[in-house]
Amino acid sequence: MCIRDSINAEYGGSWLTMLVLLLLLLCSGAWGSVPMYTVIGMREPFRILSGTSEIGWGSSYGGAVAGLVTLEDWRSSSPRERMAVMVPGEEYTVETLAALKDKVTAVVLSQNATHRPNPSMCSTASKFPNKQWGIDPDSDTEWNRYGNGELMARASYATLSVDQADWQALLEKAEGNLERSPRYAIEVTAFMWATTDTQTCLRRGFCDPIGGTNMLASLQNWTQVQHKNVVLAVASVDSDAAVRGDAIGARAISGAIALAAAAGALSRCQQNDVSTRNIVFAFTDADQWGYTGSRALANQLGKTDDISPYLVLTNQSSEPVQGTGGILDRTDYILGVGEIGADSPSLFSHVPKDFGDAKAQKELQNLLAKQPGANIKQANGTGGLPPSAVHSYLLNRDTIPGVVLSEDLNSELSNRYVSSTFDNYDNLSPASVVRATQQLSRALAVLSNGADEMSTTKLDECANAVNSTLLLGWLEWATGSPVCSGSCSEFAAKYGPGPVHSYSSIVQSSLTSRLTQSLLDEFVHLKSSVVLTQAVSPVRDSLGSGLKFTSRRRSWKVHDASEPIFSESKWKYTQLRVFKQDPVWLDWVILGVGLVLLMGHVYCGHRLLNTTGTHWRPTAAHQTRSALD
Numbered sequence: 001m002c003i004r005d006s007i008n009a010e011y012g013g014s015w016l017t018m019l020v021l022l023l024l025l026l027c028s029g030a031w032g033s034v035p036m037y038t039v040i041g042m043r044e045p046f047r048i049l050s051g052t053s054e055i056g057w058g059s060s061y062g063g064a065v066a067g068l069v070t071l072e073d074w075r076s077s078s079p080r081e082r083m084a085v086m087v088p089g090e091e092y093t094v095e096t097l098a099a100l101k102d103k104v105t106a107v108v109l110s111q112n113a114t115h116r117p118n119p120s121m122c123s124t125a126s127k128f129p130n131k132q133w134g135i136d137p138d139s140d141t142e143w144n145r146y147g148n149g150e151l152m153a154r155a156s157y158a159t160l161s162v163d164q165a166d167w168q169a170l171l172e173k174a175e176g177n178l179e180r181s182p183r184y185a186i187e188v189t190a191f192m193w194a195t196t197d198t199q200t201c202l203r204r205g206f207c208d209p210i211g212g213t214n215m216l217a218s219l220q221n222w223t224q225v226q227h228k229n230v231v232l233a234v235a236s237v238d239s240d241a242a243v244r245g246d247a248i249g250a251r252a253i254s255g256a257i258a259l260a261a262a263a264g265a266l267s268r269c270q271q272n273d274v275s276t277r278n279i280v281f282a283f284t285d286a287d288q289w290g291y292t293g294s295r296a297l298a299n300q301l302g303k304t305d306d307i308s309p310y311l312v313l314t315n316q317s318s319e320p321v322q323g324t325g326g327i328l329d330r331t332d333y334i335l336g337v338g339e340i341g342a343d344s345p346s347l348f349s350h351v352p353k354d355f356g357d358a359k360a361q362k363e364l365q366n367l368l369a370k371q372p373g374a375n376i377k378q379a380n381g382t383g384g385l386p387p388s389a390v391h392s393y394l395l396n397r398d399t400i401p402g403v404v405l406s407e408d409l410n411s412e413l414s415n416r417y418v419s420s421t422f423d424n425y426d427n428l429s430p431a432s433v434v435r436a437t438q439q440l441s442r443a444l445a446v447l448s449n450g451a452d453e454m455s456t457t458k459l460d461e462c463a464n465a466v467n468s469t470l471l472l473g474w475l476e477w478a479t480g481s482p483v484c485s486g487s488c489s490e491f492a493a494k495y496g497p498g499p500v501h502s503y504s505s506i507v508q509s510s511l512t513s514r515l516t517q518s519l520l521d522e523f524v525h526l527k528s529s530v531v532l533t534q535a536v537s538p539v540r541d542s543l544g545s546g547l548k549f550t551s552r553r554r555s556w557k558v559h560d561a562s563e564p565i566f567s568e569s570k571w572k573y574t575q576l577r578v579f580k581q582d583p584v585w586l587d588w589v590i591l592g593v594g595l596v597l598l599m600g601h602v603y604c605g606h607r608l609l610n611t612t613g614t615h616w617r618p619t620a621a622h623q624t625r626s627a628l629d
Contacts, residue, residue: 043245063189066105089115121146125419141383185581194569211507212285222323255337290564293535294392336390338406343429353384383411
């Protein structure tokens, strides 16, 4: 029987509503209080946009909630609900990722990458990274045989990492968590404004182009050598990983460090000599994303106009730098440094397959192999040119012979952790990088002077001029050596603790890459002529990136959709919280009680109306109140 005698028709609905809310509160409170959240620091998932789709993962505004579970428990129990799986380093393999795809909400990794998958391999890059942006987009060569291509795809789950202490704390909560009630859960918030693709996102102002800063350097003054032919020595300064903040790319960035160290050796062994050709060093950013940086720089070097600095150095004018125009028109050779540090005693030369001047390329290989005291051999593979910035320059000038020097003998990368957090100092042989740097010094000396002009004694002098102490400290700092002393500590004091985390940033008005900053300082120390350029395109000019900056709107827009056009979403906020999660059945109980009370509310209200009459009549109290009004 409803409370028709004590509650009249006017106030019955309000009292019943309050009763519903009170009962719901008591029902939920019977099983515990409001969850207590603990905020944990994380390196967040990311969302990148390409010209056609989204890449990576992003949460809704409210975040994504999932119960914690160890990988072992997940495998043995196969829970129906999507959970957050703790994946230890030794289990982070391509096979594990394939099993988790479309079945979990998050993968939680430790930032301690010393526990690496072995003997299994782990690479989230494609089997031929950047193939569609290179000289042979139809190639069937699998340079990165163990890659799964997830780095360039939309992810079905979040991949995040926490430091080792938080990892252990979360692991304790995850162990046996399936049997707990309530369970421990995490809430991952990585809300980004990105949507659809780069063109849509840029138009709405929700993202910025991936770019960074390129660096162009000459050991001799640009104006003094502007009519000299050129040897163009190139390397990339960026890498990536499933968690971008964990990207180190030890094998990927060692080439740039070795090239800079070789430049230092040449400045010492040739300081009183006048070379036949000028060596121009090009270090490009954002090459992991469609060779964005090298395509932009190649386009600039292919123009006859002198290059204007994007970032102006101390005592440098903002005017175009005389002598930097038309460099590709004067280039005789292009030498790129691929992945080194694999503990190989030799370097191997790779040239394009069925592209450009095959005869000139073969002559270049022979020149490098036959130099006095050389240990540079021709690669055995028939796969053509490995992933490298050299692709961009050859696309602009296919008549120039180009070669990539790496420690890969065949058409397969020896690095099993391409674009992985495990490509760190433990994946590197520093002594091998020193040997490779000495070989680079010899090779560049031969290319800049001619083989006939360089004696064995002179080449040995250039090789021995490599500052191995500086080079080893540079590598230790940049790639995150657990022991950092000597030169490494000097780098850490100047640029902050290593590793450098080499993922490419968005276009900015300052130099953000610590690796590029260290390269810049080395060339300034060598009294070189340096120009910093934008890795996407200068203002009011369209280059190889496919993006153009419009001065009228002060924003970027897509200029050529066929070019690589990658952008990074603007972030709202990111957060990782852990808490105890009420069991699912309790939510259903609360929902059921609420529905019952709601139905009771409707039923009692109907009974009250029937009791007081179908048509409401004012009571004496209402009549008195109306008279007073």
